[in-house]
Amino acid sequence: MLTAQECEYGCERIREDKIDYEKIYKIRFQILEKAFSRFGENDEYRAFVSENQFWLEDYSLYMAIKDSLGGISWIEWSKELRDREEQALKCARLELAEEIRFYRFQQYEFDKQWKKLHRYANEHGIRIIGDIPIYVAFDSADTWSAPEYVPF
DSSP states (O other): OOOHHHHTTTOOOOOSSOOOHHHHHHHHHHHHHHHHHTOOOOHHHHHHHHHTHHHHHHHHHHHHHHHHTTTOOGGGSOHHHHTTOHHHHHHHHHHTHHHHHHHHHHHHHHHHHHHHHHHHHHHTTOOOOOOOOSSOOSSSHHHHHOGGGSOO
C-alpha cells in the first residue's frame, strides 16, 4: 500500500502539450518497487499466479533475465539462456528470484486494476473491446519461450 504522496513522487503537474515519457517510465518502477517491498502474498495473489502459470512464469523469468542483462534482446543472451537450457534456467530462477516475484506482482496489480476499470466502464454503459495482435514482437517472452514458432 502506498500513500497518495508516494504515488505522486517525482511527478510534476502534467502539461497538456508535453509529457516526459522517459521520466514517467523511470519513476514508475521506483514507485512499483516501493509498493512491492510492502506487498504480502495472499490467497488472491496465489490464485492469480496459479491461474496464469501458463504464461506468467516464462514472462517473469524473461523480464528478470532481460533486466539483468541491461535490456539486450534474448537473441544476444548466452547460448544457454537463449536456448533455454534447463540448468541455465534453473540458475537464473535462483539468482533472479526476487526480480521474478517483482514481475509477477506487477502483472497481478495490473490485472486487478484492469478488472476494476472494466467493471466501472461496464457499469456506466461503456463496453471495452480489444483486438488480437496480428504478430508477436520478436524480442518478447513469447518468442523466447516458443522459438519453434519464430521463422528465423
